[in-house]
Amino acid sequence: MLSPQPATRQHCSRSLNPLQPQRVRNLLHNLFKDHLHGPLFGKLIAIKDNISTGPSTPSLATTAASNTLRKHASPFAATVVRLLEENGALIAGKTNCDEFGMGSHSLNSAHGPVKNAYVRGGHALSAGGSSGGSAVAVATRQCWAALGTDTGGSVRLPAAYCGIVGFKPSYGLLSRWGLLDYANSMDTVGVLSRDVPDARSLFRILNRFDEEDPTSLPPSVRARLSSANAGEESDKSVGNARSLRIGVPTDYCLEELSSPVHRAWIRTLNRLQDEGHQLVPVNLPSTKQALSAYYVLAPAEASSNLAKYDGVRYGSRLQDSPSHQEAEADKSGKGVLFSRYRGEGFGDEVKRRILLGAFALSAAAMDNYFIQAQKIRRLVQADFDRVFASPNPLHTASSLSPPKPDLAEKIADEASSPHSMRSRVDVLITPTAPTLPPTIDDVRQQDPLASYTNDVFTVPASLAGLPSISVPVPLDGVAETTGRPQSRAAYEDGGWGDVRSAGMQVIGQFGDDEIVLRMGEIIE
Ligand code: GLN
Numbered sequence: 001m002l003s004p005q006p007a008t009r010q011h012c013s014r015s016l017n018p019l020q021p022q023r024v025r026n027l028l029h030n031l032f033k034d035h036l037h038g039p040l041f042g043k044l045i046a047i048k049d050n051i052s053t054g055p056s057t058p059s060l061a062t063t064a065a066s067n068t069l070r071k072h073a074s075p076f077a078a079t080v081v082r083l084l085e086e087n088g089a090l091i092a093g094k095t096n097c098d099e100f101g102m103g104s105h106s107l108n109s110a111h112g113p114v115k116n117a118y119v120r121g122g123h124a125l126s127a128g129g130s131s132g133g134s135a136v137a138v139a140t141r142q143c144w145a146a147l148g149t150d151t152g153g154s155v156r157l158p159a160a161y162c163g164i165v166g167f168k169p170s171y172g173l174l175s176r177w178g179l180l181d182y183a184n185s186m187d188t189v190g191v192l193s194r195d196v197p198d199a200r201s202l203f204r205i206l207n208r209f210d211e212e213d214p215t216s217l218p219p220s221v222r223a224r225l226s227s228a229n230a231g232e233e234s235d236k237s238v239g240n241a242r243s244l245r246i247g248v249p250t251d252y253c254l255e256e257l258s259s260p261v262h263r264a265w266i267r268t269l270n271r272l273q274d275e276g277h278q279l280v281p282v283n284l285p286s287t288k289q290a291l292s293a294y295y296v297l298a299p300a301e302a303s304s305n306l307a308k309y310d311g312v313r314y315g316s317r318l319q320d321s322p323s324h325q326e327a328e329a330d331k332s333g334k335g336v337l338f339s340r341y342r343g344e345g346f347g348d349e350v351k352r353r354i355l356l357g358a359f360a361l362s363a364a365a366m367d368n369y370f371i372q373a374q375k376i377r378r379l380v381q382a383d384f385d386r387v388f389a390s391p392n393p394l395h396t397a398s399s400l401s402p403p404k405p406d407l408a409e410k411i412a413d414e415a416s417s418p419h420s421m422r423s424r425v426d427v428l429i430t431p432t433a434p435t436l437p438p439t440i441d442d443v444r445q446q447d448p449l450a451s452y453t454n455d456v457f458t459v460p461a462s463l464a465g466l467p468s469i470s471v472p473v474p475l476d477g478v479a480e481t482t483g484r485p486q487s488r489a490a491y492e493d494g495g496w497g498d499v500r501s502a503g504m505q506v507i508g509q510f511g512d513d514e515i516v517l518r519m520g521e522i523i524e
Pocket of ligand 1: 101152
């Protein structure tokens with residue numbers, strides 16, 4: 001695990017002995033000779049622990065922060081990790097996270113909690129989840145950038161809490177080969193970095209078709225996306241005469257939205273308007289149901305995905321060997337060992353999701369939960385398609401089946417409403433999270449379901465597979481220059497004090513990743 005504690009200065013001076021520069025150079029050359037090329041040459045990149053690192057980094061296990069995989073060393077590297085290495089990057093280490101990506105605070109980990117570098121009144125703050133370790137590693141400059149995964153907000157939320165940038169690309173652009181799945185239909189590899197240009201350069205390197213991943217967008221669709229993006233780019237570049245139309249979802253003014261975050265949102269919008277961009281209020285009525293739909297669909301997929309961790313096909317053996325009676329009972333099909341493996345291996349939150357998901361998929365509940373949640377997912381996608389100026393390129397592809405008749409009617413009704421064409425926008429801007437990071441103590445006292453509300457602004461883009469970025473903006477009264485994470489020395493001296501920024505989220509139409517990045521850069 002990459003620990004949030006940085007290496008000591010003593011440590012550094014020992015490993016770089018100034019008396020033997022030639023020897024040191026030779027040593028470094030031998031160690032890194034395979035990486036002495038490429039746009040990421042020598043850059044340290046940390047990897048969330050649910051992304052497989054392979055034989056090139058044999059000391060790194062891939063545990064997904066679960067006891068079921070505590071000794072798991074993957075025989076191969078994820079495609080995204082391979083691409084990083086081929087482009088010269090150095091894998092800095094694996095970062096702590098919520099078990100199998102399930103959580104919003106990076107506290108559900110077999111390796112212990114992740115702590116934000118910011119503190120409030122001497123209390124440790126949540127780093128956000130589930131890619132909290134990756135966010136802290138970037139914020140504290142233990143690496144240049146990090147990979148995370150985002151199923152319902154797990155790259156964007158920790159980025160917002162830790163004052164850095166977190167980008168979730170359109171679903172299907174970055175390979176999922178080598179990821180330990182949570183909910184396949186939403187799992188997306190994302191990047192965490194200190195600024196938007198770094199996120200963009202990593203994204204461009206990783207944005208490749210991968211035949212190992214059946215959900216990787218094929219070259220034909222990619223070609224369509226890039227030609228559309230090229231046209232948009234010339235139209236909407238920073239400083240270009242054509243201003244952007246920014247959608248402001250009125251449905252996001254929820255009562256959970258705290259006032260510092262609300263004020264940061266309004267200030268950001270005012271600033272953009274002053275700079276010549278146009279603000280357009282939009283309605284996304286399904287937002288309110290999106291969170292409930294997500295927490296039916298994601299656990300349902302998880303309950304199926306995690307069935308393989310049974311201690312036989314995957315997963316660690318039990319701490320103590322099975323008793324004679326257990327082994328005998330198992331032979332008669334009672335599944336005693338199976339339930340012991342899973343009972344000992346999985347943490348409470350994972351067990352909760354497996355139960356929830358298995359229930360939602362059961363014959364008695366399927367129609368009332370899983371099917372309804374799927375319908376809401378289509379409504380969320382339709383909401384987005386209705387507000388974006390660019391058409392959804394997937395819906396023009398013949399491969400995608402058209403919506404069901406009752407839904408098609410609803411979409412047609414909405415599309416024919418009088419303001420539809422004039423109110424179409426290029427991007428949406430919303431807060432990333434409803435509040436600033438809570439203290440870890442407060443989170444621990446919360447009902448586990450209360451944590452789910454942190455994802456209210458991030459899950460809609462996940463359900464629709466849309467590109468989305470979280471960018472830090474300074475809070476009221478904080479000068480631009482001090483809105484960003486403080487120095488590593490201050491962190492070593494016991495924490496940075498209270499948070500100085502809130503995360504603003506930019507969401508774009510499917511495939512408009514470059515426009516989302518562009519808008520992120522304008523905001524930052
Ligand atoms: N907090 C959400 C969940 O627990 C999102 C997690 C994620 O994006 N991996 O499901």
